[in-house]
Amino acid sequence: MNLTQPITQLISRLWHHIGSRRRGQFWILLVLMTLSSFAEILSIGAVLPFLGALTAPSRIFQHPAAQPFIQALGLTSVEQLLLPLTITFGLAALVASELRVFLLWASIRLSFAVGADLSNGIYRRTLYQPYAVHIARNSSEVINGISTKVGEVIFYILMPTLNLISASVMLVAILLALLSIIPGIALAAFAGFGLIYAFIIRLARNRLKIDSQHIARESTNVIKSLQEGLGGIRDVLIDGSQEIFCTNYRNADQTLRRAQGSNQFISNSPRYGMEALAMLLIATLAYLLAKQPDGLAMAIPMLAAMALGLQRLLPALQQAYGAWSTIHGAQASLQDALELLDQPLPDHAEKSSASPLPFQQQIRLHQISFRYGPQTPWVLKDIDLSLVKGSRVGFIGTTGSGKSTLLDIIMGLLQPTEGTIEIDGAVITVENHRSWQAHIAHVPQAIFLADSNIEENIAFGVPRDQIDHERVRQAARQAQIADIIETWPSQYQTNVGERGVQLSGGQRQRIGIARALYKRADVIIFDESTSALDNETELAVMQAIEALSDDLTVLIIAHRLSTLKNCTQIIEIANGSIQKRKNLTDE
DSSP states (O other), rough: OOOOSSSHHHHHHHHHHHHHHHHHHHHHHHHHHHHHHHHHHHHHHHHHHHHHHOOOOHHHHGGGGHHHHHHHOOOGGGGHHHHHHHHHHHHHHHHHHHHHHHHHHHHHHHHHHHHHHHHHHHHHHHHSSSSHHHSOHHHHHHIIIIIIIIIHHHIIHHHHHHHHHHHHHHHHHHHHHHHHHSSSHHHHHHHHHHHHHHHHHHHHHHHHHHHHHHHHHHHHHHHHHHHHHHHHHHHHHHTTTTHHHHHHHHHHHHHHHHHHHHHHHHTEEEHHHHHHHHHHHHHHHHHHHSSSTHHHHHHHHHHHHHHHHHHHHHHHHHHHHHHHHHHHHTTTHHHHHHHHHHHOOOOOGGGGOOOOOSSEEEHHHHHEESSTTSSSOOEEEEEEEEEEEEEEEEEEOOSSSSHHHHHHHTTTOOOOOOEEEEETTOOOOOOTTHHHHEEEEEEEESOOSSSSSSHHTTTSSSSSGGGGGGHHHHHHHHHHOOOHTTTTTTTGOOOOGGGTTTTHHHHHHHHHHHHHOEEETTTTEEEEETTTTHHHHHHHHHHHHHHHHHEEEEEEEOOOOHHHHHOOEEEEEEETTTEEEEGGGGG
């Protein structure tokens, strides 16, 4: 994991991913923070005249600074001064309190709104990544980035950053208020507490960095352990290997929780020592003021102002320090989230649905070669092939021969390393591959079924209120599964369970065929979609395929020649090359 970037650069990168609307809301929040800080100054400044009026009212009544206030209210005696000062002090406290509550609400709302934007941005950018990117990385990292790490960005980056800014503005305001009342003591107190926090920051920096790495790594391992254990639950139950998965989960989770707990302790522990130091400071100040002439009368307002100031100052200092430590504790998670946010979006992401390329004649593969990287071996080499529209072409070969990779290239999921694919003479490129994919439907070996009803799975990816119900039934009839579905009590509203667990293998495959037919694609690709079925079920599925319209181009990968007996052409692939072609229309 690369942690060379300082936290300031990471936050700057994060700022670039925040939309203009949220940035505007941030500046409004900054204005609100400033208003709240002025309210704090008012509430602290009101203490001195209020308590002075209680202990030495004549001194306050004769003070030059109070004369405009007295004249404006038409006060004529010392006794009349107490009520206006009480009301002023109470209002100042209420306004400051209400502003702090509103500031808290606005900060939380903005943090979670930005978090939702970031989470949606990561998910969107991830879905638009090329197929080669998806197969090269672990899905646990992406799932953790979208769910857990964006949550950490909200709680440990966005909210603390806003708290840090708010605390900094508040500290300046409180310091200004205290300097106007007791300048020397206020400056000494602020400098002393600030130096102590600076020393703690220096001690905690490395520990926070290490903990942030543990949190980022182990949160991914926790998701990975859950996916592997629950995803392979049948094998886990049969093998009795529960304890192995429990151990892996426990090791990751304990390290994660320990690092999170360490960060919480580092963030919150200094406040208790600071509170004790503040009490000592007030006690010392009380002793010194009491020794002065008129000590008691002067001491009470000054001590009250100091106590109130410290009561505001210390939480603000702790808030700033806690925000700093929390941000540094989530540094690695922020960097991981930013790497997902920095994923490039293809040009077609901002465009409406692509218009299909003209396809009336053939698919032409010219000198196609492919490998996953410069240092990896060739998966395909020098493939030359023509596939006529409306033909039924079977691909056969041993595992690892390159059959599926070849069809991935035909589908535009992978870009050939060398060579070109042409559709009626038009070369398929990164720019126009979506226009070609508009022709294609894919039926894989393992059909993915969402935990929803039959209708939504056949019209997969179509919003529920936009599903064409008659088109669903027509696709089911063509896939020869309508007769089965329509005998069920809920028919097309029948829930299939997670990954279609409530359906048989043959039913799942035929729903996969119906899904392809609902799309009304004119090129349907079956990637070993019958290899896991028994002979009788495979026969039924193949009959469904054979009954498809002659206008459809059908490409089938299979291990058994018997599966391809009704194809017009059979291509044998071995070691990444075409070894044999058999044209069955000539027999």
